[in-house]
Amino acid sequence: xxxxxxxxxxxxxxxxxxxxxxxxxxxxxxxxxxxxxxxxxxxxxxxxxxxxxxxxxxxx
Amino acid sequence: xxxxxxxxxxxxxxxxxxxxxxxxxxxxxxxxxxxxxxxxxxxxxxxxxxxxxxxxxxxxxxxxxxxxxxxxxxxxxxxxxxxxxxxxxxxxxxxxxxxxxxxxxxxxxxxxxxxxxxxxxxxxxxxxxxxxxxxxxxxxxxxxxxxxxxxxxxxxxxxxxxxxxxxxxxxxxxxxxxxxxxxxxxxxxxxxxxxxxxxxxxxxxxxxxxxxxxxxxxxxxxxxxxxxxxxxxxxxxxxxxxxxxxxxxxxxxxxxxxxxxxxxxxxxxxxxxxxxxxxxxxxxxxxxxxxxxxxxxxxxxxxxxxxxxxxxxxxxxxxxxxxxxxxxxxxxxxxxxxxxxxxxxxxxxxxxxxxxxxxxxxxxxxxxxxxxxxxxxxxxxxxxxxxxxxxxxxxxxxxxxxxxxxxxxxxxxxxxxxx
Numbered sequence: 001x002x003x004x005x006x007x008x009x010x011x012x013x014x015x016x017x018x019x020x021x022x023x024x025x026x027x028x029x030x031x032x033x034x035x036x037x038x039x040x041x042x043x044x045x046x047x048x049x050x051x052x053x054x055x056x057x058x059x060x
Numbered sequence: 061x062x063x064x065x066x067x068x069x070x071x072x073x074x075x076x077x078x079x080x081x082x083x084x085x086x087x088x089x090x091x092x093x094x095x096x097x098x099x100x101x102x103x104x105x106x107x108x109x110x111x112x113x114x115x116x117x118x119x120x121x122x123x124x125x126x127x128x129x130x131x132x133x134x135x136x137x138x139x140x141x142x143x144x145x146x147x148x149x150x151x152x153x154x155x156x157x158x159x160x161x162x163x164x165x166x167x168x169x170x171x172x173x174x175x176x177x178x179x180x181x182x183x184x185x186x187x188x189x190x191x192x193x194x195x196x197x198x199x200x201x202x203x204x205x206x207x208x209x210x211x212x213x214x215x216x217x218x219x220x221x222x223x224x225x226x227x228x229x230x231x232x233x234x235x236x237x238x239x240x241x242x243x244x245x246x247x248x249x250x251x252x253x254x255x256x257x258x259x260x261x262x263x264x265x266x267x268x269x270x271x272x273x274x275x276x277x278x279x280x281x282x283x284x285x286x287x288x289x290x291x292x293x294x295x296x297x298x299x300x301x302x303x304x305x306x307x308x309x310x311x312x313x314x315x316x317x318x319x320x321x322x323x324x325x326x327x328x329x330x331x332x333x334x335x336x337x338x339x340x341x342x343x344x345x346x347x348x349x350x351x352x353x354x355x356x357x358x359x360x361x362x363x364x365x366x367x368x369x370x371x372x373x374x375x376x377x378x379x380x381x382x383x384x385x386x387x388x389x390x391x392x393x394x395x396x397x398x399x400x401x402x403x404x405x406x407x408x409x410x411x412x413x414x415x416x417x418x419x420x421x422x423x424x425x426x427x428x429x430x431x432x433x434x435x436x437x438x439x440x441x442x443x444x445x446x447x448x449x450x451x452x453x454x455x456x457x458x459x460x461x462x463x464x465x466x467x468x469x470x471x472x473x474x475x476x477x478x479x
Contacts, residue, residue: 013416016301019272027272028265031454035264039229045064046227049071 062204063223069112070105070227074193076186077109081177103224109178114165114198116205116220122157124311126150131375151206158202159195166194215456222453225446239437263424263444267451270420273301275413277406281391295391299409302417303377306448308369309425312361313445316341346426347433355433362422369418370411379406424448 019027086107102115130136139146139153170178170190179186201220208216233256241252277297323338339345343361345354383403392398396405425444431437 016273016275016413016416019269023272024265024268027268027455027458028261030458031268031451032261032264034454035226035229035450038223039226042064042067042223042226043230046067046071049068053071053073 062208063219066112066201066204066220067103067223067227069197070103070110070115070224071108072111074109074111074113074190076179076181076189078177078180081173082107082109085173085178101221101224103227105224109173111193112197112201113169113194114162115224116198116201116217118162118165118198119154119158119202119205119217120221120310121161122154124307125161126154126157127375155199155202155206159199162195162198163191166191166198169194215453218449218453218456222450225450236437239435263427263447264451266420266424267444267447268455270302270417270424270448271452271455274298275301275409277409278394279386279391280394281389297393299406299413300417301413302421303410303413304369304372304417305452306421306445307372308365308418309421309445309448311368311372312364313343315364316343316357316361343429345433347430348436349434358426361426365422365425366418369414369421373410373414377406377410379403379410382406421448 101117101120102113105112105115126136130140136153139149142149167187170187174182174187174190179190202217205215205217205220208219210216236256237249237252240256241249244252275298277299279295279297281295320338320341323334329335339351339354340357340360342354342357345351346358347355380403383399383406386392386402387398393402393405396402421444424447428444428447
């Protein structure tokens with residue numbers, strides 16, 4: 001049963017084009033750097049919005 | 061820039077909200093395990109009950125419903141195949157259905173949570189006010205998303221979804237760091253940061269592989285001139301490993317979190333049998349060593365995801381239509397006869413890819429759940445689903461920018477040569 005499943009999985013994997021190391025490294029680095037930069041910008045922006053909103057709320 | 065302006069609406073609280081109840085609701089959602097999922101999809105606006113409390117969740121629901129209806133209703137099938145005009149009609153239909161869902165969700169939220177103490181004054185006009193504000197907020201976000209899609213780079217709704225997720229990331233990173241090294245020495249803290257960075261990088265790389273892997277099917281395209289075959293071109297038709305993207309996980313997570321959310325509305329007693337069964341449905345309770353019995357929910361989640369992946373690939377990948385189109389354009393898959401044999405071959409290939417793709421998808425989806433369960437990190441929204449969405453949107457954005465830059469460079473080159 002297990003052997004059959006492994007053989008089936010091997011047959012399915014055959015012919016799949018996996019990205020090479022250069023492609024994986026390039027895309028991953030781009031995705032990680034973009035995520036970190038954008039989330040930092042979003043964090044700074046939302047924190048400043050919250051500070052302003054809290055200040056306005058404290059006036060009432 | 062537009063997206064940054066939108067974030068203001070995520071933070072402005074609705075007037076007349078009971079802060080104590082809001083805090084209790086946030087804690088209850090976090091402990092039930094669905095808080096993280098909703099927070100990441102709505103950019104924490106759901107937990108804050110701000111102007112954009114629903115965010116674009118009605119649009120996601122309406123897209124799913126319309127896609128499912130397309131299989132059953134022949135008229136919708138006709139519209140979806142009608143080129144760019146059909147696409148515009150489908151967009152308008154998605155918007156209209158999204159607006160209806162937004163009204164229903166806002167009304168259910170304002171009555172359900174309002175009755176339990178969300179508003180300082182629970183009156184009919186407060187319910188009407190909250191319903192109107194949340195519905196208008198959701199419709200506005202959907203409109204912005206569709207406008208971005210039509211005029212700028214990438215898919216607008218996906219971009220909004222990505223920004224929603226990004227707002228919860230810094231909090232998650234701090235959460236993970238505190239769970240492992242809050243009271244450790246400086247060296248242990250630095251080591252934790254380095255290990256965290258490596259693990260996150262590897263997870264991103266895994267998602268990149270999952271997104272990029274494909275099976276290339278070789279097609280020979282021949283055109284006839286009179287009685288003689290003039291030329292034969294070899295082309296490649298790519299079949300993506302993960303055809304359904306993140307949709308199967310979103311489907312199964314939504315189905316499993318639905319009873320938990322309903323229980324929040326009606327209020328189920330903590331020690332009851334229903335509460336224990338519902339705890340198995342919450343991803344936040346899985347892989348918890350103190351209560352291992354709740355991990356039984358994974359046994360439902362895995363087959364449900366496979367079923368949805370199969371179902372979704374059957375909707376989005378119509379082997380018979382592709383085989384017909386290939387035959388009409390005079391193309392054949394090498395070694396396969398046109399017509400029904402081609403359709404059978406494509407279906408067989410798609411099914412074999414589905415098993416591997418969904419297994420890989422399940423692994424990345426359950427990995428963060430397992431880590432947060434085993435190490436006791438609560439309220440984590442940084443799941444496999446969110447990483448798949450982030451990587452997918454960023455890579456799509458990158459490809460669009462590269463394509464547009466190449467197009468501009470080509471046009472300027474043609475212009476120069478013309479002079």
